Amino acid sequence: ATPYNNKPQDVFALIKLFQIPTRSTLQTVDNLSLRFEELIKEYKEIERGRKKGKKDQKTLDREIKAIATKIRNLISPFMIRRSRIDLQSIEAYRKDLEAQGIIFPEVKDPELLEYEFDDLTELYKWTLNKIAPEDEKKGFIGTRYKPVAYLKNIDKYKKFITKQFGDERLFRQSQLNMASFMRRHLVRRFESSIKAFQISLDIMIKSSEIILGWFDKAGLVPIFKKGNIPDVDQVLGNGSLLSDEVKEYNEAQFEELRQKGYVFIPAKEISVNFRKDLIKDIELLKEIRDKWFGNGFPEDPKLKHFEKIVKELLQKDPKRKIVVFSEFADTANYLYEELKDRLRIFKYSAADATKENKRIIHEEFDASSKKRTNNYDILIATDAISEGFNLNRAGTIFNYDIPYNPTRVIQRVGRINRINKKVFDELYIYNFFPTETGEAETRIKQISTLKFAMINAVLGEDTKILTSDEELKSYFVERYKKAFKESEEKSWDVEYRDLLERIKATKPELLEKAREIPKRARIRRTTSKDKKGVIVFGKKGNNHIFKFANSPENSVALNGEEALELFKALPLEEPQAVSTDFENIYQSIKESLFLRKNRVPMNRGERDAVKVIDYLKENCPAHRDYLEDLRKVVVDYRALPEAYEKLIRNLDTNDTKIIESIKFLKKEIPHEYLESIISRANSISEQSETIIISEELI
Structure with a gap:
């Protein structure tokens, strides 16, 4: 299933390995390189549209x-x-499974389990607002x-x-998207756990204060595509760049930052609203932090x-272990620390990926483990465990957390829904949702204002049509079912495989008759098809x-x-x-049956790599055989991985370094490797060709 979830360029890189x-x-396409280049271009266009916000999610999906x-159709021969x-x-497969006693468990529809906010209801409402x-112009702006977006003269x-970041409009839009993302991210952290929310508040306040420090003390606004921006005091030594001595003293440190990818824009080029909005964000986040944690860490109703719910579940069925998923490692760590003394609980996140922890999980939660232990009832994990483990x-x-991504839920369920050994007839999925105190007493159980606001903030537009808890439950059930159906x-070949297996078992003489059909047999169909021509x-x-x-002029691979x-x-068709x-x-198809459209225009990276190879070949005749083979693999076969092409482009071709560079090249890309590719290409070209059967479609 993996290739369906990867970018075309990633799939192509894998295919090029063999x-x-x-x-x-x-043979599903006339030119593999050209077809994948088209798919990569198509994918990048979709990505650009997504980043610019030109298309809704349904269209993008x-x-x-x-x-x-x-991609599936292209790679179907080896998928x-x-x-x-x-x-x-x-x-035949079904009977084989029955003979082995393999029966799939039934995965029940997701159920909603609710928690109340207790005395913190008003604080939750206030924070979310x-x-x-609802008015996005208010609340957290995400100025940092x-x-x-605050440049006075963007054209300048x-x-x-x-030059620094690529397409200017795309970069500007990506910054706006990041501000919007961080607002949603803060809501998701808020919904996940009080602890995760606290950590995010601290980080966002600190990062905004760092930007304000740069603005006030250095008269600069640093921009960095990714990563953390250092505190201005670390660079200035608690001085001010606005004085000439300090400016001269710190120039070397600034140059080092520029080398790392930082870009500095003078504060005078930025609108005064930038500083005002930045201070607004800092004050807002600090106000929220003080309300929540000014008097210490509050009692956590969620x-x-x-804890009450999982104790009830374990009491009801002690042998049914529970896997608790959170999107955030901070939440998983928090749950573990709070509950480890009261529940038999184990934790796993990316930071816990040691051999010892994997062994414990295998023995505790994998039914196929030779050694089974029973020291834990609950595994708290992030999605770091949602692939590669049997639980x-x-x-x-x-x-x-509210499961905003149904595909992720499918992957999580896949950890306990294993084909090798069934433990339970039924598997359960619980989604944890907030509700308001006293809501159950209302005449018609409507979604509370708070629950509605929180779910909508996490999930987006689709949920605005929901009005009742029943509709909410149905919404998540339908999302899950849709994702499950797609996965x-x-x-497509099931009906053919089933037919073939049935013929093998009940009418083997039909297969013998098929084998007796002479090669290059040809017939004309009497039943019309969607296409008219020759196959x-x-x-x-x-x-x-x-x-x-x-x-005769128009043949295509199918x-x-x-x-x-x-x-x-x-x-009965005659x-x-x-x-x-x-x-x-027929003759035109026959002549071009295995002809490949081998030529594809090289991209810039390949052309630059070839220029380096040609230069080396001209200046190092002693290595001509190796370099000619290298050129052939790049130009004729397009078979050199991008990492190697990049390595070639970055070679030092100065006269004093050129021999050293070729030695390095031969070590990284051995001649034997190139010869194996050329040998495979030749053997493919030399294979015998046979036409099996032809039909004229009407």
């Missing part, structure tokens, strides 16, 4: 899914994937994250920003209700290809799904002799 792009044995489908639906739909009010800095001794998933959809099935070595043409749909026929139109089209 495919030579211009000599690809993948639809476009991304379309690209995923294209091995069987969903549970596939295993149930193919009779402060950081995420969008300094470019367009070229400068483009934690209290959580099927647990029968319950508990989402401590477990039936594979050919051929093989080269162990690789197959389907091609279709409706005229993937298996497209081809089998055209070949599909009912048993064949006919091909028409006079068949031969010309």
Whole structure:
């Protein structure tokens, strides 16, 4: 399933590990490099649209899914994937599972479990209104994250920003998006746990104060694409850059920061509103922090209700262990520290990924472990554990935060819904939601104002139509079902595999008759299809290809799904002799059946790498054989990984360093490696070609 969730460029990088792009044995496309370059370009356009906010999420999801489908079709020849639906739909597989006693548990629809805010209800309401009010112009502004938006004269800095950070409009929009993201992030931390919220407040106040310090003491506003900006006092030594001596003294330190990617804009170029809004943000965050933590850490109603609920669940079914997920490691750490003395609880996040902790989890929560221990009832984890672990001794998933991403819930459930060993007939998912004291007594149980505001702040527009708790429950159930359906959809080849397995078992003589069909057999169909023309099935070595043409000049490669749909026929359909139109089209397909469109315009990185190789070849004739092979792999086969191309571009070609650079190059990209690629390419070209069958479609 993984390739569906990765960028096209990442999938292509994986494919290049065992495919030579211009000599690809993948016959689902005429030119692998060209097709992936088109997909990468398409994906980048979608990303640009997303960053600029030009398209809604539904449109973006639809476009991304379309690209995923294209990738799936491209890589289908070596994509091995069987969903549970596939295993149930193919009779031979289903019977095999039954014979082994493998039965899938039933995953129940997500249930809502509620907690009350108790005495903190008004404080929760006040806080949410402060950081995420309905009017986005009020509340937390996020000034520290969008300094470019305050430039007095953006036109003056367009070229400068483009040079430093790439596309100026895209960078400016990304800063606005970051400010909006941090506002939502603060709400999500607030909803997750009081502790996570406290940590975020401290960090955001400190980072905003650092920017204010730079503005006031250095007369500068630092901009950095990612990472932390150092405190101005560390650079100035508690002085002020506004005095000439200090300015001269610290120039070396500033140059070091610039080398790391920092850009400094003079404060006089920034609107006065920047400082005002920055102070507003600091004062707002400090006001919130004082309200919550001015008198110490408050009692946590969410934690209290959580402890009560999990104790009840364990009392009801002591053997059913529980996996509690939080999006944030700070929340997981907090729950563990608060509950470790009262519950048998273990914790796992990215920071806990030691061999010892993995061993403990394996013995405690994996039903296939040879050694089973029983020292823990609850595992509190982040999504660092949602891949690669079997946790099927647990029968319950508990989402401590509002699960805004249904795909993540699917991955979490996948940890306890394992195929190798069933422990429970039913698996439960609980979502933890806030409610207001006294809400249950109302005549019609409406979503409280606070719950509505919090859910909408975390999840966005879709939830604005919800009015009752029943609708809220249905919303999360439907989101989960939709995501589950997409992750477990039936594979396109199931009906063909099932038919083949049934024929093997009940009518083996049909397979024998199929094998007796002479090669290059041709027939004309009597049932009309969606396409009119000629379809050919051929093989080269162990690789197959389907091609279709409706005229001698227009042949295209088809993937298996497209081809089998055209070949599909009912048993009673009678064949006919091909028409006079068949031969010309057939011959044109035959001539180009395994011809590859090998040439693809090189990108800038490849062209620059070739320039370096040519320079080395001209100036180091002793290494000509190696460099010619290197050039062939880059230019003719397009098979050198990008990391190696970058390494070539960065070589020092100065006369005094050139021999040393070639030695380094040969060590990093051995000649044997290049020869193996060339050898594979030659062997692919030399494989014998055979046409198996052809049909004329009407």
